[in-house]
Amino acid sequence: MSRATRVLGFSWPALVGLAALAAPRVVLHDLDVIEEGTFVNGLFVFLPPLCWIAAVLWRRPPRPFLTVVVIGAIYAVFLAAGHQLLWEESFGARPPALGGNLAGLDPTAQERIIRAAAVVSSLVTGLLVGAVTGAVAALLCRLVPAPKGGR
Template sequence: MSRVTRALGFSWPALVGLAALAAPRVVLHDLGVIEEGTFVNGLFVFLPPLCWIAAVLWRRPPRPFLTVVVIGAIYAVFLAAGHQLLWEQSFGARPPALGGNLADLDPAAQERIIRTAAVGSSLVTGTIVGVITGAVAAALCRLVPRGR
């Protein structure tokens, strides 16, 4: 058993698999298949983190908070990659543009800036999802007795 598996309670493939549960929402949202605010979107938003919590409650890793933060960070990479890969399909002929003093900047430079910001935003968002979910999972691990 590797040091990571001992510390996090899951193998790397399991951690990646748990994070991947949240990836379909990125694709479906960017392709316009699901819309924010709908019940179906809500399922895609909340079910994966609930699965992360359930997995941690079932497996009881020694550091549940860290385990779920790592899952969230892996999800963040999926989120960033998904948005970048689906950029053209998401925005089509009307990509986002900078305004104000930067509106006259070369369109290629604008795209690089906006895409870089989108990657950063995705990495922060996915990690924050992991932090919040990890806090809930850690609290539940303390409150809910172990099963037999």
């Protein structure tokens, strides 16, 4: 058993698999297949973190908060990569542009700045989702008795 498995309660492939549950929303949203505020979008938003919580309640890792933060960090990478890979499909001929004093900046420089900001935003979003979900999972691990018979 690896150190990560002992501390996080899951193997790396399992952690990546759990994070990947949230990846389809990135693709579907960026391709305008699903829209914000719809029931289907809500399923894609809330179901993966609920699965993360269920997995933690089932496996009872030693550090549930850390486990889910790691899942969120992996999801953050998927989120950032997905947005970058689907940039052209998402924006087409009308990419976002800077305004104000930066409006006159070279379009290539503007794109690099905006893409970098999108990466940072994706990483922060994934980590926040992991932290909030991890806090809920850790609390539930304290409140909900472990199933009899162990894992």
